Amino acid sequence: TQLLEQSPQFLSIQEGENLTVYCNSSSVFSSLQWYRQEPGEGPVLLVTVVTGGEVKKLKRLTFQFGDARKDSSLHITAAQPGDTGLYLCAGAFDWTGNQFYFGTGTSLTVIP
Protein backbone atom coordinates (compact mmCIF):
# COMPACT_ATOMS: atom_id res chain seq x y z
CA THR A 1 0.00 0.00 0.00
CA GLN A 2 1.36 3.37 -1.07
CA LEU A 3 1.41 6.19 1.46
CA LEU A 4 0.71 8.76 -1.25
CA GLU A 5 -1.56 7.96 -4.16
CA GLN A 6 -1.43 10.10 -7.27
CA SER A 7 -4.05 10.38 -9.96
CA PRO A 8 -4.28 10.04 -12.79
CA GLN A 9 -1.38 7.68 -13.35
CA PHE A 10 -1.10 8.65 -17.02
CA LEU A 11 -2.30 11.77 -18.77
CA SER A 12 -2.00 12.73 -22.43
CA ILE A 13 -3.32 16.11 -23.52
CA GLN A 14 -3.05 18.61 -26.35
CA GLU A 15 -0.90 21.69 -26.08
CA GLY A 16 -2.88 24.58 -24.61
CA GLU A 17 -5.19 22.47 -22.46
CA ASN A 18 -5.45 22.74 -18.70
CA LEU A 19 -4.96 19.83 -16.31
CA THR A 20 -4.95 18.93 -12.64
CA VAL A 21 -2.97 16.20 -10.93
CA TYR A 22 -3.88 14.96 -7.48
CA CYS A 23 -1.85 13.60 -4.57
CA ASN A 24 -3.84 11.98 -1.77
CA SER A 25 -3.12 10.30 1.54
CA SER A 26 -4.85 9.36 4.75
CA SER A 27 -1.82 10.65 6.67
CA VAL A 28 -1.09 14.20 7.79
CA PHE A 29 2.18 15.66 6.55
CA SER A 30 4.26 18.51 7.90
CA SER A 31 5.28 19.44 4.37
CA LEU A 32 4.70 18.28 0.86
CA GLN A 33 6.82 18.68 -2.23
CA TRP A 34 6.29 18.33 -5.96
CA TYR A 35 9.05 17.15 -8.25
CA ARG A 36 9.26 16.77 -12.03
CA GLN A 37 11.33 14.04 -13.59
CA GLU A 38 12.33 13.93 -17.23
CA PRO A 39 13.42 10.72 -18.99
CA GLY A 40 16.93 9.66 -18.06
CA GLU A 41 17.23 12.21 -15.28
CA GLY A 42 16.58 12.49 -11.58
CA PRO A 43 13.59 14.34 -10.12
CA VAL A 44 13.91 18.10 -9.74
CA LEU A 45 12.09 20.04 -7.04
CA LEU A 46 9.31 22.36 -8.20
CA VAL A 47 7.82 23.55 -4.91
CA THR A 48 7.45 22.89 -1.19
CA VAL A 49 4.23 23.65 0.70
CA VAL A 50 4.05 23.60 4.48
CA THR A 51 0.83 25.28 5.60
CA GLY A 52 -2.66 23.79 5.27
CA GLY A 53 -4.54 25.59 2.51
CA GLU A 54 -1.36 27.10 1.12
CA VAL A 55 -1.34 27.99 -2.57
CA LYS A 56 1.85 28.58 -4.51
CA LYS A 57 2.23 29.61 -8.12
CA LEU A 58 5.16 28.94 -10.39
CA LYS A 59 4.42 30.55 -13.76
CA ARG A 60 1.65 28.39 -15.25
CA LEU A 61 1.76 25.87 -12.39
CA THR A 62 -0.43 26.26 -9.30
CA PHE A 63 0.15 24.07 -6.25
CA GLN A 64 -2.26 23.71 -3.36
CA PHE A 65 -1.86 21.97 -0.01
CA GLY A 66 -5.10 20.67 1.45
CA ASP A 67 -6.47 22.31 4.59
CA ALA A 68 -5.91 19.11 6.57
CA ARG A 69 -2.41 18.66 5.08
CA LYS A 70 -3.35 15.22 3.74
CA ASP A 71 -3.56 16.02 0.06
CA SER A 72 -2.29 18.32 -2.63
CA SER A 73 -3.01 19.27 -6.21
CA LEU A 74 -1.01 20.57 -9.11
CA HIS A 75 -2.82 22.56 -11.80
CA ILE A 76 -1.17 23.45 -15.09
CA THR A 77 -2.67 26.14 -17.26
CA ALA A 78 -2.15 26.09 -21.03
CA ALA A 79 0.14 23.08 -21.00
CA GLN A 80 3.24 23.18 -23.18
CA PRO A 81 5.27 20.27 -24.61
CA GLY A 82 8.03 21.27 -22.20
CA ASP A 83 5.73 20.30 -19.32
CA THR A 84 5.99 16.66 -20.37
CA GLY A 85 7.43 14.48 -17.64
CA LEU A 86 6.74 12.44 -14.53
CA TYR A 87 5.28 14.49 -11.68
CA LEU A 88 5.96 13.18 -8.20
CA CYS A 89 4.62 14.38 -4.88
CA ALA A 90 6.57 13.67 -1.72
CA GLY A 91 5.46 14.09 1.88
CA ALA A 92 7.42 14.43 5.09
CA PHE A 93 6.04 13.87 8.57
CA ASP A 94 8.49 16.17 10.29
CA TRP A 95 11.68 18.05 9.62
CA THR A 96 13.76 15.96 11.98
CA GLY A 97 12.70 12.69 10.40
CA ASN A 98 14.05 13.84 7.10
CA GLN A 99 12.26 11.09 5.24
CA PHE A 100 10.28 12.06 2.19
CA TYR A 101 7.82 9.45 1.01
CA PHE A 102 7.18 9.65 -2.70
CA GLY A 103 3.88 9.17 -4.44
CA THR A 104 3.23 6.79 -7.30
CA GLY A 105 3.69 9.52 -9.91
CA THR A 106 1.71 10.97 -12.81
CA SER A 107 3.19 10.65 -16.27
CA LEU A 108 2.17 13.66 -18.36
CA THR A 109 2.52 13.91 -22.12
CA VAL A 110 1.70 17.18 -23.84
CA ILE A 111 1.17 16.74 -27.55
CA PRO A 112 2.17 19.67 -29.78
Place this chain on the structure above:
Amino acid sequence: DAGVIQSPRHEVTEMGQEVTLRCKPISGHDYLFWYRQTMMRGLELLIYFNNNVPIDDSGMPEDRFSAKMPNASFSTLKIQPSEPRDSAVYFCASTLRTTNTGELFFGEGSRLTVL
Protein backbone atom coordinates in the same frame (compact mmCIF):
# COMPACT_ATOMS: atom_id res chain seq x y z
CA ASP B 1 28.79 23.83 -9.01
CA ALA B 2 28.66 20.10 -9.76
CA GLY B 3 25.51 18.23 -8.86
CA VAL B 4 25.19 14.74 -7.46
CA ILE B 5 27.31 12.40 -9.52
CA GLN B 6 26.46 8.73 -9.93
CA SER B 7 28.26 5.91 -11.67
CA PRO B 8 27.83 3.84 -13.65
CA ARG B 9 24.90 5.27 -15.62
CA HIS B 10 24.06 1.85 -16.98
CA GLU B 11 24.97 -1.60 -15.71
CA VAL B 12 24.00 -4.93 -17.22
CA THR B 13 25.00 -7.98 -15.29
CA GLU B 14 24.08 -11.60 -14.83
CA MET B 15 22.23 -13.05 -11.90
CA GLY B 16 24.53 -13.86 -9.04
CA GLN B 17 27.10 -11.20 -9.82
CA GLU B 18 28.08 -8.43 -7.44
CA VAL B 19 27.00 -4.91 -8.35
CA THR B 20 28.45 -1.72 -6.88
CA LEU B 21 26.85 1.65 -7.49
CA ARG B 22 28.67 4.84 -6.59
CA CYS B 23 27.61 8.31 -5.58
CA LYS B 24 29.34 11.62 -4.97
CA PRO B 25 27.01 14.05 -3.18
CA ILE B 26 27.06 17.81 -3.53
CA SER B 27 29.92 19.24 -1.51
CA GLY B 28 28.79 20.45 1.91
CA HIS B 29 25.55 18.47 1.99
CA ASP B 30 25.15 16.52 5.21
CA TYR B 31 22.44 14.04 4.17
CA LEU B 32 22.67 11.37 1.50
CA PHE B 33 19.85 9.13 0.32
CA TRP B 34 19.63 6.04 -1.86
CA TYR B 35 16.36 5.46 -3.72
CA ARG B 36 15.20 2.76 -6.10
CA GLN B 37 12.68 3.47 -8.85
CA THR B 38 10.57 0.89 -10.69
CA MET B 39 7.36 1.14 -12.67
CA MET B 40 5.54 -1.07 -10.20
CA ARG B 41 6.67 0.47 -6.92
CA GLY B 42 7.68 4.00 -7.87
CA LEU B 43 10.46 5.73 -5.94
CA GLU B 44 11.37 3.89 -2.76
CA LEU B 45 13.78 5.07 -0.07
CA LEU B 46 16.37 2.38 0.65
CA ILE B 47 18.68 4.05 3.18
CA TYR B 48 19.89 7.46 4.24
CA PHE B 49 22.98 8.83 5.96
CA ASN B 50 23.58 11.91 8.09
CA ASN B 51 27.18 13.06 8.39
CA ASN B 52 28.31 9.71 6.95
CA VAL B 53 26.38 7.68 9.55
CA PRO B 54 23.52 5.41 8.42
CA ILE B 55 20.33 6.62 10.09
CA ASP B 56 17.60 4.44 8.67
CA ASP B 57 18.11 1.36 6.51
CA SER B 58 14.63 -0.07 6.97
CA GLY B 59 14.00 0.29 3.25
CA MET B 60 16.83 -2.01 2.26
CA PRO B 61 15.03 -5.01 0.79
CA GLU B 62 17.22 -7.75 2.22
CA ASP B 63 20.69 -8.71 3.33
CA ARG B 64 21.91 -8.81 -0.24
CA PHE B 65 21.89 -5.02 -0.17
CA SER B 66 24.45 -2.98 1.72
CA ALA B 67 25.46 0.67 1.68
CA LYS B 68 28.45 2.54 2.99
CA MET B 69 29.59 6.12 3.26
CA PRO B 70 33.29 6.12 4.19
CA ASN B 71 33.57 9.90 3.89
CA ALA B 72 31.50 12.98 3.15
CA SER B 73 32.13 12.84 -0.58
CA PHE B 74 31.50 9.20 -1.44
CA SER B 75 28.92 6.47 -0.94
CA THR B 76 28.35 3.03 -2.38
CA LEU B 77 25.37 0.74 -2.70
CA LYS B 78 26.27 -2.88 -3.17
CA ILE B 79 24.11 -5.81 -4.21
CA GLN B 80 25.56 -9.26 -3.72
CA PRO B 81 24.40 -11.54 -5.22
CA SER B 82 22.21 -9.70 -7.69
CA GLU B 83 18.86 -11.06 -8.88
CA PRO B 84 16.64 -10.16 -11.86
CA ARG B 85 14.10 -8.51 -9.51
CA ASP B 86 16.79 -5.99 -8.54
CA SER B 87 16.54 -4.47 -12.01
CA ALA B 88 15.62 -0.82 -11.51
CA VAL B 89 16.99 2.71 -11.62
CA TYR B 90 18.90 3.56 -8.48
CA PHE B 91 19.10 7.20 -7.47
CA CYS B 92 21.35 8.93 -5.03
CA ALA B 93 20.25 12.27 -3.58
CA SER B 94 21.75 14.74 -1.14
CA THR B 95 20.51 17.71 0.85
CA LEU B 96 21.67 20.34 3.30
CA ARG B 97 19.44 20.14 6.33
CA THR B 98 19.84 23.68 7.57
CA THR B 99 17.29 24.84 5.00
CA ASN B 100 13.64 24.27 5.76
CA THR B 101 12.65 23.41 2.22
CA GLY B 102 14.36 20.03 2.50
CA GLU B 103 15.10 20.06 -1.22
CA LEU B 104 16.54 16.79 -2.44
CA PHE B 105 19.12 17.05 -5.21
CA PHE B 106 19.12 13.87 -7.26
CA GLY B 107 21.78 12.39 -9.46
CA GLU B 108 20.95 11.13 -12.94
CA GLY B 109 20.56 7.58 -11.67
CA SER B 110 22.14 4.22 -12.37
CA ARG B 111 20.03 1.91 -14.51
CA LEU B 112 20.65 -1.68 -13.44
CA THR B 113 19.60 -4.68 -15.51
CA VAL B 114 20.14 -8.11 -14.04
CA LEU B 115 19.72 -10.91 -16.57
